[in-house]
Amino acid sequence: MYVTTIDQKDQKVRLSEIDTDPPKGLSKEDVEARFASLSDELFTLQDLLWGARTHSVLIVLQGMDTAGKDGVIKHVAGCLNPRGINVVSFGVPTKEELEHDFLWRVHRHTPRKGEFALFNRSHYEDVLVVRVNELAPESIWKERFGHIRDFEELLCEHDTIVLKFFLHISKGEQERRLLDREKDPSTAWKLNVNDWRTREKWNDFQDAYEDVLRRCSTLRAPWHIVPANSKWFRNIAVLTTIVETLRPYRKIWQRKLDDMGQKGTAELAEYRKQLRSKPV
């Protein structure tokens, strides 16, 4: 669905050559019905996963400020049963977090079997903001690409389905969104001068993202680059990618539930038989 998926390490990625706008000719109205049906399908898939408890799902959201990480969480989480999801935002690390390795604070929030975790920012900040703002020496952050690949491989080996989304907006769109916040008193609480400071380093961040996409994409933990200038397109593109990734598991989860149902039915029948044969 017009999403660029990078599923191999060392694939060259040029963000400036990848669309930030939705495909021409597609409108919000065109995809509304599709969004509703995908939302139902995701809800059903989550229900199967919750019962089967064979896998877990990790969704990582990254992007420049205003790219829409919160918006995606609102829309994806809105399709799911809150019982089985955990949303985690990663901000500036605390003193305690900084006194551990960079993955310590992340690993404890990875999803348990049957559940979803949605990460608003993630361990990738440790090779993005840390690199651009020189919060650690190059010798430290460079090593982290390998640590991240190994970490995600470990999660996949333990049946976590990993989906990573880069919400791709243009510099012009970011400016519009930041200025809109100033115009609207109801969003003024979001104003943060640091967003403008970070924006000054736009090119450095894009370069850092290109390295992330090149070095931390694997078949089992791919990156999906989503054109995110339009909010409705961004939401449907993310939702489609999630559903298409989970759909192949449907049979496995259903089979597990069928087996559990048969086992429970047999145990209950045996219990009733014993009850009937008990002397009164």
Ligand code: ADP
């Ligand atoms: P958001 O911008 O995601 O809505 P905040 O305004 O709380 O949320 O910003 C979180 C900030 O934390 C961002 O500026 C981000 O770069 C920063 N941050 C996240 N992880 C790290 C990290 N590992 N090291 C330094 N800064 C980080």
